[in-house]
Each structure stands twice: as structure tokens, then as C-alpha cells.
Amino acid sequence: MIATAFALGALVVGSIFRLKRPYAEKLMPYESGNPPVGEPRQRFSVKFYIIAMLFVVFDVEAVFLYPWAIVFDKIGLYAFIEMVIFIVILFVGYIYAWKKEAFVWD
Amino acid sequence: MLPKLFFGYYAVVIIVLSLLVVTRKNPVHSVMWMLLLFFHIAGLYLFLNAEFIAAIQIIVYAGAILVLFLFVVLLLNLREELLIERFIGTWPTALVISVSLLILVIRAIQDMALAPPGNHSVDAIQAETHTVALGKILYTDYLFPFEIASVVLLIAIIGALVLAKRKMRSPQ
Numbered sequence: 275m276i277a278t279a280f281a282l283g284a285l286v287v288g289s290i291f292r293l294k295r296p297y298a299e300k301l302m303p304y305e306s307g308n309p310p311v312g313e314p315r316q317r318f319s320v321k322f323y324i325i326a327m328l329f330v331v332f333d334v335e336a337v338f339l340y341p342w343a344i345v346f347d348k349i350g351l352y353a354f355i356e357m358v359i360f361i362v363i364l365f366v367g368y369i370y371a372w373k374k375e376a377f378v379w380d
Numbered sequence: 381m382l383p384k385l386f387f388g389y390y391a392v393v394i395i396v397l398s399l400l401v402v403t404r405k406n407p408v409h410s411v412m413w414m415l416l417l418f419f420h421i422a423g424l425y426l427f428l429n430a431e432f433i434a435a436i437q438i439i440v441y442a443g444a445i446l447v448l449f450l451f452v453v454l455l456l457n458l459r460e461e462l463l464i465e466r467f468i469g470t471w472p473t474a475l476v477i478s479v480s481l482l483i484l485v486i487r488a489i490q491d492m493a494l495a496p497p498g499n500h501s502v503d504a505i506q507a508e509t510h511t512v513a514l515g516k517i518l519y520t521d522y523l524f525p526f527e528i529a530s531v532v533l534l535i536a537i538i539g540a541l542v543l544a545k546r547k548m549r550s551p552q
Contacts, residue, residue, distance in 0.1 A: 320455060320544045321544075322451045322454070322455070323448075323451045323452065323455055323540075323544055324540060324541065324544045324545070326444070326447045326448045326451045327448065327536070327537075327540035327544075328537065328540070329444055329447065330440075330444040330445060330447075330448055330536075331533045331536050331537050331540075333439060333440055333443065333444040334440060334444075334529075334533060335530075335533060336439075337436055337439060337440055338526070338529070340432070340435070340511070341432065341511050341512075341514050341515030341518060341519075342515060342519060344511050344512055344515050345512055345515030345516050345519060348512075348516065349516070349519055349520065352519075352520075353519050356519060356523055356526070356527065357519075359527060359530075360526065360527060360529075360530045361530075363527070363530040363531060363534055364530050364533055364534060364537075366534060367533070367534040367537035367538060368537075370537065370538060370541065371537055371541055374541050374545055375545075376541055376545065
């Protein structure tokens with residue numbers, strides 16, 4: 275509590291009392307002494323999007339596994355078969371992604 | 381007293397964070413505020429004893445969907461977007477839409493009548509915990525929608541690959 279108050283207090287007091295004299299060169303991002311070239315934010319490749327999309331899909335698949343794992347002993351074989359069907363359908367997508375070279379980074 | 385304080389904290393912080401998300405100039409900052417917003421929504425779900433939904437909120441929304449948002453933001457070239465003045469000309473329309481939505485929500489809550497509790501009353505769900513109750517009903521009564529979900533996910537995989545992979549082939 276005291277430690278947090280001291281750490282935050284130092285920052286707050288500092289921001290109130292310190293001098294602020296910004297000018298264009300001071301606000302420039304530091305690039306090892308050279309003037310910055312181009313934009314810091316460049317267009318990302320669509321490759322990142324594919325990885326993120328596949329991650330979302332298999333994340334949601336994993337989410338379905340959690341309640342299944344909890345109630346598995348109460349439902350038994352029936353639950354096992356339906357989860358096998360579920361995973362086989364998604365495995366088709368996995369094979370498709372593999373064949374499309376979605377996991378290859380080039 | 382304590383539950384009210386807890387709810388009040390989450391309600392206020394969620395509203396403030398939502399405003400931050402929609403008003404930031406830099407879309408990457410918006411996404412970062414949204415991350416904090418998703419964690420607070422998960423806290424609110426825990427407050428409702430919905431621990432499974434809270435876990436999903438973190439795993440799927442904060443973990444996966446937000447990454448997707450961030451990549452989409454970075455995928456678009458947003459340098460021009462930053463310079464455009466926002467909230468000009470559109471705010472009367474936005475006001476009308478949001479006020480009518482608010483009225484709709486208030487009317488719906490006023491007219492809401494609780495149905496008689498069936499097998500899944502609040503007490504029954506609390507007795508066997510939220511996740512178990514959900515699992516039991518999802519993998520027996522709602523088996524077909526569950527299997528349909530896998531087909532929907534399969535379509536998402538194929539759709540993403542068809543749309544995105546085509547662009548990668550073109551420069552070669």
C-alpha cells in the first residue's frame with residue numbers, strides 16, 4: 275500500500291512540477307540519432323491474419339472440449355462418439371489448411 | 381454492500397472503457413482498451429457465478445478475437461484514417477439510433493416476464509455448477525447444434541484460406 279502510493283505519488287508529483295518544453299525535434303522518435311524515415315506503422319502481411327483466424331477457430335474448438343471433459347464421466351460413450359464426430363469435421367479443415375500450406379511461412 | 385461495490389466498480393469501469401474504445405484516435409489504442417474491457421466483462425460474469433462464460437471471455441475474446449482485431453487494424457493502412465476528423469455529420473443519426481435502441485431495451489426489460497423454471501432453475505444450476513449444467517445439456521439435448529457448430533467452424537477455416545491465400549499467390 276505505502277509502496278504503491280510512493281511509486282504513484284512520485285510519478286504524479288513529478289508530472290506536476292517538471293518542466294515541459296516540447297518542440298518538434300524533441301518529440302521525434304529516436305532512431306539511433308538518424309532522422310526517422312517513413313512511417314512506423316507499415317501494412318502487415320495477410321499471413322498474420324490467416325494465422326489469427328486459424329487460431330480463433332481452433333481456440334473455439336478447444337472451448338467446446340472443456341465442458342465435455344467435465345461431464346464425460348456422466349454421459350460416457352455417447353459423449354465420446356459425438357466429440358469424435360465434432361473433431362473429425364474440424365480435422366477436415368485442418369487437412370485443408372495443411373494442404374493449402376497455411377502453416378508454411380514464406 | 382460488498383457485492384454492490386463490486387458491481388458498481390465493474391459497471392463504471394466498463395462504461396468508461398467502452399467510451400475510450402470508441403473515442404481513441406489511434407485504432408491500436410482502441411484495441412488495447414478493448415482488451416482491458418474484455419477482462420472487466422469477464423469479472424462481471426464471475427460476479428454472476430458464470431465461471432465458464434468468464435473463462436471463455438478471456439480465452440476466446442481476450443485471447444483470440446482481439447488478436448484478430450489487432451491484425452485487421454494493422455492489415456489496413458490506417459495512416460490516412462488517423463487524419464480524418466471523426467464524429468462529424470453523423471452524430472444526429474447516431475443519436476437517434478442509440479436513443480431508439482435504449483428505449484427498445486428499456487421497454488423489453490419492463491415487459492419481461494420470467495418463465496416458470498424448468499429442470500434448469502437457478503438453484504439446480506448452482507447446485508451442480510454452471511459448467512457441468514452446460515455440458516450436460518449441450519452434449520445430450522443440444523447435440524445437433526453442437527455438431528453444426530463444427531461445420532460452421534470448418535466454413536470459417538475454408539473461407540479465411542480461400543480469401544487470404546489467393547492474395548498470396550498473386551505476386552508470384
